[in-house]
Amino acid sequence: MTNKVILAACDREIENPDADGHPDIHAIRLIGEGNIVVAEGTVKINAMEHRAVSIRPFIGAKNFEISRNFYRDLGFRETVLFHNMSLFKTEELGFYLQDAYVKDWIDNSMIFLEVRDVNRFWNELVALKLETRYEDVKLTPIRQYDWGSECFLHDPSGNLWHFGEFVK
Template sequence: MEHKIKSIRTFIGAKDFNESRQFYCDLNFEEVIISHDMSVFKNENFAFYLQKAYVKDWVDNSMIFLEVEDVEYYLEEIKKLDLVSKYRRVRLSEIVHNPWGKEFFLHDPSGILWHIGSFN
């Protein structure tokens, strides 16, 4: 089988849909509203769906790995947004160095865990 994949998109939930929408807009993703309870957030190479749906076990176990070119630059740009002060449940870590590469962690307002990193 030959895969001619154009994209892969995850669906994530939101404890407070409007707060999460604003959070992802603040992260500089473009929001395209699909319906009153779903939006797609994208940039030129990446997209994901945000749903007005909250299932604690699902959200608490949702993780996304976002591979970036320059981890240090990306972390500094996120820090400039001051999301931790703006959103009470948002958490941001420093860079962790692993044998396979490096990453830092960003929890969205609902608890979705973003791994943002690069591979060696």
């Protein structure tokens, strides 16, 4: 059985803010069964307001030139920033590719790209035949989950891409 917890704001003034002026809200340890759950503990509320425009992860490359070619073939537009770093974009989404390789970092890097139609994306991905054109590239077919579906791609360096579509 899964407990669902709802944290709600109250309409009273917080009497004991911390030294930075952030309120302490009590809601951590869950006690109870079924639909009734009591929570206790302390959660700090961060009053920072994000006005984000984009998020761009940095990923590494074992062989920078091969990776640059791979991502262009995958349909990303490249903007060379430095001799050892490029920005790759699709629509307004992007990531930085670096001429840097740390095996533990690459082996633990995953990027999720939400697509509108994962079945169409998969068919286009297969048609590119990237596995035959680039060493160490691996494709994993679409898997279905409660939240949606996704397929997977390991790039030539080992970065794991998830291409997914959420259930609407």
